[in-house]
Amino acid sequence: MAEQSAVPMIVLTRHQDNVEAVNSTLRNAGHAVRCNWIRELNDLGDALQQISAHMLIAFVGPDPADTAKVMTVCKQFGAEVPVLIARDQVDEDIIAAAMQQGARDVVTLKHPGRLQAVAARELEAHRQARALNSTISSAREYRDQLKSFMAGSADAIAHVQEGIVVDANPAWLELYAVPDLDSLIGTPLMDAFDPDAHAAIKGALVACLQGKWSDHTLRANAILGDGSAVPLEMELSPTEFDAEPAVRLCIVAKKRDGGSLNEQLTDALERDASTGALQRRFFIERLQQSRAQPIKAGVRQLVSIEPDKLSAVCDDLGPLAVEEFIGQFGGLVSETRQSGDLFGRTGDGALMLLMERGTPRDVETWANNLIRRVASQVFRVGDKQISCTCSVGIGMIDPRSPDAATSINDAIAARRSAQESGGGRVQVIDHQDEDTRRQAADEIWVRRIKAALMENRFRLMQQPIASLLGEDRGMFDVLVRMIDEQGQELLPSEFMAAAERNDLMKNIDRWV
Known part of the structure; x- marks a missing residue:
C-alpha cells in the first residue's frame, strides 16, 4: 500500500543542460526524480532548508576549493543530504579528495552508467537512513508516551531489572514516601517488602521474565517509609527498559471501567x-x-x-x-x-x-x-x-x-x-454492483441456454482451415452456435461465459 512519488533532489549548476541530462539519465534508470535547479551557490542554503531533498548533485570546476565551498554550505545548514560532485574529468585522486571533504562520490555526465549506479546506491542508502531515523523517532515517542502514562497514572508503577528498581512513577514514590527518584533507583526491590514475601516475589519475577506468569495478582506486605506494613496486590508484566528485559510492577490504586493497565498501555503504544x-x-x-x-x-x-x-x-x-x-x-x-x-x-x-x-x-x-x-x-x-x-x-x-x-x-x-x-x-x-448485474444477466442466460438445450436449438458449424501453402487438405474447425427464440445465431462469446459460471458446460458438451 506504499504510495510512489517523485523523489525531490537539488542540482547545483549554472547550465540548464546539466539539469536535463541528470533528469533524463536517472529517469532512464527507473528513478522518478524531481530536479530542483539552483543556479548560484548563494541560493543553496535556502534550497536545503525549503526542499526536503534526497540528493544534491553539485557541478563544480577543477579547483578543489569549489567542492569545499559546497560542503561548507551543507554543513552550515545542517543538511544530511547525500552530496555527489559532478565534474568533467574524474580519477581516483579526485574522488578521494572529494570524499575526504564530505562528498559521497564524484561522477561525470560522460559516464551515465556510473552516474546511474552511484545515484541508485545513494538514494537507497538515504531511504534506509530516513527509515531508520523514523523508527528511532517512533521508539522515542513510545517511550515518551509510556513515561507520560506512568507520570499521570494513579497506580504505583515501578520497573525492576535483576531485582533492582530502575524506574518508578510519582505514585510509587508517594506510596513509599521517597523524596525523589534518584533516591530510589538502584535500590533492591526486596527492601520495599516484608521478608516473608521475598521468596514469592523472587519466584514471580523469574516466572514473569520467562513468560510463565499469567494475569493473576501477587499479594505481599509492603514496608512503607514509616516502617508500617500494608498488604498490597501487584500486577506483574514483562517489559523492556533501556532495551533490556525488565518486569513492570503495578500496585493498582482502584479498578477502572476502561480496562486493565495492560490494555491501556497497549492502546497507547498502538496509536500514532x-x-x-x-x-x-x-x-x-x-x-x-x-x-x-x-x-x-x-x-x-x-x-x-x-x-x-x-x-x-x-x-x-x-x-x-x-x-x-x-x-x-x-x-x-x-x-x-x-x-x-x-x-x-x-x-x-x-x-x-x-x-x-x-x-x-x-x-x-x-x-x-x-x-x-x-x-x-x-x-x-x-x-x-x-x-x-x-x-x-x-x-x-x-x-x-x-x-x-x-x-x-x-x-x-x-x-x-x-x-x-x-x-x-x-x-x-463497488464490485458488488458489478456482481449483482452479472448475476442478474446470468439468470436470463441460464434460462435461455436450458431452453435451447431442451428444444435442440444448438448447431455445429464447420469452418474450413486454409493452408498458408495453398494446399487443400479438407480440414475443418467445428464451432458451436446457439439459435435464439427468433432464429438468429448467437456466437459462443455471448453465452459461453455464463454457461461456465453456472456449470452448464457439461450439458452443452453432451449435446455436442
Whole structure:
C-alpha cells in the first residue's frame, strides 16, 4: 500500500543542460526524480532548508576549493543530504579528495552508467537512513508516551531489572514516601517488602521474565517509609527498559471501567502520536478482527482519505512541520467520525476508516461533508497558514470475501482516482454492483441456454482451415452456435461465459 512519488533532489549548476541530462539519465534508470535547479551557490542554503531533498548533485570546476565551498554550505545548514560532485574529468585522486571533504562520490555526465549506479546506491542508502531515523523517532515517542502514562497514572508503577528498581512513577514514590527518584533507583526491590514475601516475589519475577506468569495478582506486605506494613496486590508484566528485559510492577490504586493497565498501555503504544489513529499494522489487525464479526444490518465500507497535493505541502512546510499539519488534519477527520469507526493511519498523510452505516449513501454523505469542512479549514503550522482540499476513496467490503487486501486496495485506488481527477471529491469502487448485474444477466442466460438445450436449438458449424501453402487438405474447425427464440445465431462469446459460471458446460458438451 506504499504510495510512489517523485523523489525531490537539488542540482547545483549554472547550465540548464546539466539539469536535463541528470533528469533524463536517472529517469532512464527507473528513478522518478524531481530536479530542483539552483543556479548560484548563494541560493543553496535556502534550497536545503525549503526542499526536503534526497540528493544534491553539485557541478563544480577543477579547483578543489569549489567542492569545499559546497560542503561548507551543507554543513552550515545542517543538511544530511547525500552530496555527489559532478565534474568533467574524474580519477581516483579526485574522488578521494572529494570524499575526504564530505562528498559521497564524484561522477561525470560522460559516464551515465556510473552516474546511474552511484545515484541508485545513494538514494537507497538515504531511504534506509530516513527509515531508520523514523523508527528511532517512533521508539522515542513510545517511550515518551509510556513515561507520560506512568507520570499521570494513579497506580504505583515501578520497573525492576535483576531485582533492582530502575524506574518508578510519582505514585510509587508517594506510596513509599521517597523524596525523589534518584533516591530510589538502584535500590533492591526486596527492601520495599516484608521478608516473608521475598521468596514469592523472587519466584514471580523469574516466572514473569520467562513468560510463565499469567494475569493473576501477587499479594505481599509492603514496608512503607514509616516502617508500617500494608498488604498490597501487584500486577506483574514483562517489559523492556533501556532495551533490556525488565518486569513492570503495578500496585493498582482502584479498578477502572476502561480496562486493565495492560490494555491501556497497549492502546497507547498502538496509536500514532500525531493523529491518534492506529498505526497501519495494528489497524489491519483490528480490521481483520472486525471482518470476522458479521454486520447486523446496513453496509460496511473502507474509506481512504488524504490531503490533496501533499508533496507540495511538505515542500512548503518542510519535513518536520508537515507532521504537525498531518496531526491537525487527522484531528479534523477524527472529530467528524463516529466513536465506533475504526481509525488508522496507512501512509505519510493517508488515513483510513472502517465505517458501518445504514446505506452506502450515508457514507458518501459523510465523505462530502468532510471534504467541505477541510476546504473551509485553515491549518496553522508555526508562522504559516495552510489551506487544502482532500480526496476520499470508498471501497465496499464484500462479506463473501475474507480478503481484506482487496477492500483496502479498492479504497486506495478510488482515492487516487479522485486525486487524479482534480481532488476535492469522492470516488467509489463497488464490485458488488458489478456482481449483482452479472448475476442478474446470468439468470436470463441460464434460462435461455436450458431452453435451447431442451428444444435442440444448438448447431455445429464447420469452418474450413486454409493452408498458408495453398494446399487443400479438407480440414475443418467445428464451432458451436446457439439459435435464439427468433432464429438468429448467437456466437459462443455471448453465452459461453455464463454457461461456465453456472456449470452448464457439461450439458452443452453432451449435446455436442
